[in-house]
Amino acid sequence: MPFFLYQARDTKGNLIKGQIEATNEGAAADILMSRQEIPIKITLTDEEQLNASSFGELFNRVKVQHLVVFSRQMYSLTKAGIPMIRAIVGLADSATNRTLKRTLYDIAQQLERGRSLSASFASHDKVFPRLAVSIVHVGENTGRLEDAFLQLAEYFERDEETRKRIKSAMRYPTTVLIVIVIAMFVLNMLVIPTFANMFSKLGSDLPITTQILIGTSNFFVNYWQLLVIGIVTAVMAFNSYKRTEVGRTNWDRSKLSIPFVGSIIERSLLGRYARSFSMILEAGVPMTTGLSLVAEAVDNKHMENRIIEMRRNIEKGESLLRSSVASELFSPLVLQMVAVGEETGRVDELLKEAADYYEREVDFDLKSLTAKIEPVLIGFVAVMVGVLALGIFTPMWDMMNAYQS
Numbered sequence: 001m002p003f004f005l006y007q008a009r010d011t012k013g014n015l016i017k018g019q020i021e022a023t024n025e026g027a028a029a030d031i032l033m034s035r036q037e038i039p040i041k042i043t044l045t046d047e048e049q050l051n052a053s054s055f056g057e058l059f060n061r062v063k064v065q066h067l068v069v070f071s072r073q074m075y076s077l078t079k080a081g082i083p084m085i086r087a088i089v090g091l092a093d094s095a096t097n098r099t100l101k102r103t104l105y106d107i108a109q110q111l112e113r114g115r116s117l118s119a120s121f122a123s124h125d126k127v128f129p130r131l132a133v134s135i136v137h138v139g140e141n142t143g144r145l146e147d148a149f150l151q152l153a154e155y156f157e158r159d160e161e162t163r164k165r166i167k168s169a170m171r172y173p174t175t176v177l178i179v180i181v182i183a184m185f186v187l188n189m190l191v192i193p194t195f196a197n198m199f200s201k202l203g204s205d206l207p208i209t210t211q212i213l214i215g216t217s218n219f220f221v222n223y224w225q226l227l228v229i230g231i232v233t234a235v236m237a238f239n240s241y242k243r244t245e246v247g248r249t250n251w252d253r254s255k256l257s258i259p260f261v262g263s264i265i266e267r268s269l270l271g272r273y274a275r276s277f278s279m280i281l282e283a284g285v286p287m288t289t290g291l292s293l294v295a296e297a298v299d300n301k302h303m304e305n306r307i308i309e310m311r312r313n314i315e316k317g318e319s320l321l322r323s324s325v326a327s328e329l330f331s332p333l334v335l336q337m338v339a340v341g342e343e344t345g346r347v348d349e350l351l352k353e354a355a356d357y358y359e360r361e362v363d364f365d366l367k368s369l370t371a372k373i374e375p376v377l378i379g380f381v382a383v384m385v386g387v388l389a390l391g392i393f394t395p396m397w398d399m400m401n402a403y404q405s
Contacts, residue, residue, distance in 0.1 A: 006028060006043075062103070064160045067132070088111065131280070134285055180381065189224070209394065213392070256300075274352070276297045277351050278351035310326070337351070337353055
């Protein structure tokens, strides 16, 4: 949608200037009036201002925590019986994220034109995932919209907490690796060349370890530009490869096999699958439709393909249990839960139990992650220090022995 520059006066008569996104000037005026601002002048922005605003969207993305707060607020407002348009406009006025603010104003405008809330959400797929749109749609049709927003708030909260725990657990090993890389650059660029000059002046024969260190240091010193270009090129090529269908599938599959953290990533994704699928079924969404939505929610192309294959098998007439076994994604314990859920008609409840099980497993693995990685990091640092010590001090000891003799 185009952007408009506007001048308006608030209820106290103060002049207000700003920029607003709307389908046309009339729609922009309606948004201003809904905010109790009297429009004076509304003009379309030029192309440069539009591009600048679009670039700014990169730094104003709607994050999961914004959706958590929004869902909680919508639950409270709908439960209190606040009219929908009034609730959306009120949340837009108080929103701190610029993208979310503009989105909510546009949703309020669509509601005024008679569109449903779920259809308005669906028009902003970069802000609201399809999973959220479907839950809201079911809530509208069943008259339980406040319950739908409560479900979404709890789902987003659990998802965000899991992400934060994983990031927190990875902070220590990541910091250590960064320090090691920086130390290697400093050693090769500054420390080793100093000793290399000293050894060259003495003219003595150097052991193989020292020759390797000096050769590596010379490469860093003389060809660091090529090294930087190579690293940047490799990163760009890898990112381009990840954007392809095959590249993303292979990368997402590889992430599940990373030592120490691969199993944690896999269990967290399976926990997200079980939690979101349980929520979908509890809301009354058909199973095949729910699997399509959940496939997108797991945010892993490899697992997404497996879940879509599960949906196809169910459409052919197979049970959820057989489809789950064929996917080779789930542990025997979880498969037993699915089997009991199908037999008793409580699949949503048993999937929720499976999600709790996976989340407990992730918590346990995260608590022991540092203890598992730390010996490897210490061993790597010890080897690096040992090679450095042998490469530098061995020729010095040889020269001291030759001098004494």
